[in-house]
Amino acid sequence: MLIAGCFQINLRTDTQQKIAIVIPARIDSQRLPGKALLDILGLPMVEHVRRRALMTKYDVPVFVASGDESILKTINKFRGNCLESRQEHLNGLSRTYEVSKDLDYTHYIILQGDEVLVLPEQIETLIESIKSNPSNHFWNLTTKLAKIDEIDDTSTVKCLLDLNASIITIFRKSPLTSSTEIQMKLLRKICGLFAISVSAMKTICENKSTPLEESESIEQMKYLELGGDILSVNTSSNFTSINLPSDVEEVLEVIKSSPIQKQLVAQVINYEF
Numbered sequence: 001m002l003i004a005g006c007f008q009i010n011l012r013t014d015t016q017q018k019i020a021i022v023i024p025a026r027i028d029s030q031r032l033p034g035k036a037l038l039d040i041l042g043l044p045m046v047e048h049v050r051r052r053a054l055m056t057k058y059d060v061p062v063f064v065a066s067g068d069e070s071i072l073k074t075i076n077k078f079r080g081n082c083l084e085s086r087q088e089h090l091n092g093l094s095r096t097y098e099v100s101k102d103l104d105y106t107h108y109i110i111l112q113g114d115e116v117l118v119l120p121e122q123i124e125t126l127i128e129s130i131k132s133n134p135s136n137h138f139w140n141l142t143t144k145l146a147k148i149d150e151i152d153d154t155s156t157v158k159c160l161l162d163l164n165a166s167i168i169t170i171f172r173k174s175p176l177t178s179s180t181e182i183q184m185k186l187l188r189k190i191c192g193l194f195a196i197s198v199s200a201m202k203t204i205c206e207n208k209s210t211p212l213e214e215s216e217s218i219e220q221m222k223y224l225e226l227g228g229d230i231l232s233v234n235t236s237s238n239f240t241s242i243n244l245p246s247d248v249e250e251v252l253e254v255i256k257s258s259p260i261q262k263q264l265v266a267q268v269i270n271y272e273f
Helices: 045-053 069-077 092-100 120-132 180-186 198-206 211-216 219-225 245-257 259-269
Strands: 002-004 007-009 019-025 062-066 081-084 107-111 138-144 158-161 167-171 188-197 231-234
Touching: 019 045, 019 092, 019 120, 045 062, 045 069, 045 120, 045 259, 062 069, 062 092, 069 081, 092 107, 092 198, 092 219, 107 120, 107 198, 120 138, 120 188, 120 231, 138 158, 138 219, 167 219, 188 198, 198 219, 211 219, 245 259
Parallel strands: 019 062, 019 107, 062 081, 138 231
Antiparallel strands: 002 007, 107 188, 138 188, 158 167, 158 188
């Protein structure tokens, strides 16, 4: 049980985890309209992400959740599992919660549809964290910052950790006054890949919006404001996600220069269902 202000939060611990991966997707992106279906080397971006999620060593189902007919039709064309949701949602978490009501899983890995360079092993790390920490309810993949300019880049969501690897706070611009060198060591980048129990998701989605969540447009902040605990799961990889038009060229350059990304893209494009 978590006590947060006037809230009393009851979280059920499920010892037998049933895990699914959900990719929430929408066509209406303010910074990059139509980005979910953006063509990346001959495939829509969301299909790149979906196929990578299918490449883990675990038998975990993958669903794309969307309220946009164009996305649903695209996933159907590639014989993927898709779930229709309402078109309007505050974030990917609330979209996942809506479709979870028609499913029967205890935990969901939420993979943002712009994480086109996600590694299957990163998803596997989250699955293993769920299985090895049954009393936890929220896990977020985090990594080191790759470039100094990410410290003040508002499209890069960052966090600070306590000594137990729990996330203390999440922000877009660094609140620290220490040197750049120290901040590069202390700050962590929040990756667009996290896992959550149904109980925690219910708590977040059925409570009204919180001040920091609204002001910063960071969905994980609501859980922290309610008194919840988010465990950081480390990954050594820090690949670009696609938020802005300029990110597209950066992603293509990574694919060209990274042997592991080049190999994965070949597998994605030639994926056999």
